[in-house]
Amino acid sequence: MAKFNDLKIPQLKKELEQRGLATNGLKTELKSRLREAMEAENINVEEYVFHMELEEETTKIEEKEEAQCSSEIVDINTVFGAISQMSTQISTQIKEQDTPQDARISSQVTSQIAEVSSQPIMSSASAKVKPPSFDGTVPFHVFKLQFDGIFK
Missing domain, CATH: 1.20.5 (Single alpha-helices involved in coiled-coils or other helix-helix interfaces)
Incomplete structure (x- = not known):
């Protein structure tokens, strides 16, 4: 159910088609054409309720x-x-890619692994670490945690 001013273009065209009138033109032209036809049929346009399917x-x-x-x-x-x-x-x-490239890369990786594994690992005993000095800028318990962390 819709009032005259709420009708959309397809609905206006359908109403005009039912009355045997032209359905081409702008929305304002369709409205005025339908209004004239309804007034000619003695239908009050403002009060008439259109039943849409x-x-x-x-x-x-x-x-x-x-x-x-x-x-x-x-x-x-x-x-x-x-x-x-x-x-x-x-x-x-x-x-399908060439396998010689893969073999070359694999041999390079294994040679680098051999080089790294042959190097001596530095022990913590041989590392020289400068112990932190307590200068009073941090709380003592924080300094103690840092000191204990280095020498464990």
């Missing part, structure tokens, strides 16, 4: 939503298919 409007909306959903499902399936195909291609390319 809600079922038609809701079915159109539902059809649009269903169409969107089905196209989105197709799009998602297409995307998943493309992703799996690309994944297969990439894994194939990785397997």
